[in-house]
Amino acid sequence: MSDSKLSRRDVLKLAGTAAATAIGLRVVKKAHANESAPAGERQWAMVIDQNKCIGCGYCVLACRAHNDVSPDITWNPVLEAGKVGNKNVYLPRPCMHCAKAPCVEVCPVKASYYRSDGIVMMDYDRCIGCRYCEVACPYQARSFNWDSFTANNPAVPEWGDPEVDRRPRGVPEKCSFCYQRIDRGLALGLEPGVDPDATPACVVVCPVGARLFGDLNDPESAVSKALRENPSYRLREDLGTGPRVYYIPAVAEKES
């Protein structure tokens, strides 16, 4: 066999290298695709105006009632955040629905995943209850079902029913931006953030209008306008998680 010709072994080697490269590329591509939320046509976001929030906690109750959250768990607590002037400032904390969500990255079974509209969802049937997402979340947005919740939910009024199934014991749960209201609303031709029936319960119930919801891709949506016209910040932006919940910071009222 002359030197210029490829031996069978060389061909096999080359083929092997090519195959390995192809597999490698595939893995890299997949890993890359996994890095942040896919950008769909609509990108839901929430804006919370801390000037307006009075800490009444209606949003907490509405969230409980609509999502059948157990009294041991709060998806959306209203936290005290100091004072501006002599006014108390509050910080309601739903799930941030991060664009690069640590919980999605670490979940071993892809039970946490991105929807194309940016909502970070939980597949409670797939979850194995390892709690790595809870460990990874910088916002303490996840609560584990340490116990099974079988009792009546005191937050649910007699005249209504929760909109989603109760979560089983042994999985962590969190705010879902009331995806069920968004999806049903869109199917009925309603606009989330505008029509109450298509908007997250906490936004609808807020008596002072401190919460806004809408599509970041739509420049005319309430959230886009609010973010254009006001200074805003997000929680722990230094971590690079890219939260979809924006806060308009409270400013001191001018002395009249």
Add this chain to the structure above:
Amino acid sequence: MPKKLRSLITPWSIWLAILGIILLAGLVAGLLVFWKGLVITNLTDLVPWGLWITIDLSSIALSAGAFSLCAGVYLFGLKRYQPIARTATFVGLIGYSMAMLALILDIGRPDRFWHALVYWNEHSLLWEVTMCVMLYLTVLVFESMPIFANFEWLRKRFPKLAHRMKGLHHYAPVLAIIGLGLSSLHQSSLGATYGVIKARPFWFKPEMSVLFMLSAIVGGISMTLFASMLASRLTNKAKVNDALIERVALFVGYLLIGYFYFRVWDALAQTYTYDPGRNEGLHVMTKGPLAFNFWIGEMLLGMIVPTFLLLYKPTRQNPFWRMVGLFLVAAGVVAFRWDTNISGFLVVMPFVPGQAIGYTNYFPSLVEFLSGGAIIAYGLTAFSLGVKYLRVVDHTLIEGEHEKVHVKATETVTI
């Protein structure tokens, strides 16, 4: 007491009875966990991983003797240590099955543990660890086959099967390569499981995986040597070659210096980095609730004392002090795992602007202790049975050589 009954009371039966009681108590506790749920533990949303995870991490770390010694014997040609590698393999098999038991207790939906094998998230370190541990446990089962072939009953009842199982020994080098790869992956990835969590600055550092790997090798080899020596002192079923163990103990002593250096650099120098939350973590570990564990458990007894005991010739040559040294190393690695896991949780990072860093606490509940204790008792039972019936610690038992056949390329080979 009748004579017949008295003859039943031997050290062996008392040992088994003690283990049996711990196992029974743990079984009840474990069933309670499955029945009532994790609510009966002291785990919280702020400290979701506790005692069981430490047992899981520690048993995997202390099993690392299996891959490192097998690699030494079958890949780097240190053939005379082969009897120790056999013990290490068996210890590894026990350790990984202990880890599985701890995980089954710990996850919220134990009936769905198999989801990790079906639904892949290649991005998740815990997925990688799960896959590697499953695969490596399979490798360990194959590697242990020649050991199980030593079972007297099996050899008499199924001689052919026993012969086949024994024959698997000839694949030891291949299995050692696979084991080395899988172990390097998951031993370090267990550290990275913590190291990638940017929400918890005390963990978020690149050396986490290196430290986990290094401490696993140090602790794993020590565990195997300690178990061998202890067994040889307690029963004549275990026969050790003391010179062999002493050589490996010296090696452990040198490794300890490296481990000590890295751990000090990691923990006390904080890799020369500062992030909010790091100093608080350091405070928790060096002055707070973990201080005793860190200074005494990890530093003094886990590293400094055994380094001396294993490197100073008179203490190393004395079997008792060598045994103490090896035990301390293994215990120190357990302390490291506990400190690492808990320190990240005890510091609660705020997300509300302007809020101060908080602290929380965790102490395992009785149910956690009982079921965790039973997992350890299971390991001790399995090892004791192995020593008694499978010649797990028997340095006089040498497996057949892997013959090298030197052939010329043109020669026709007939085997």
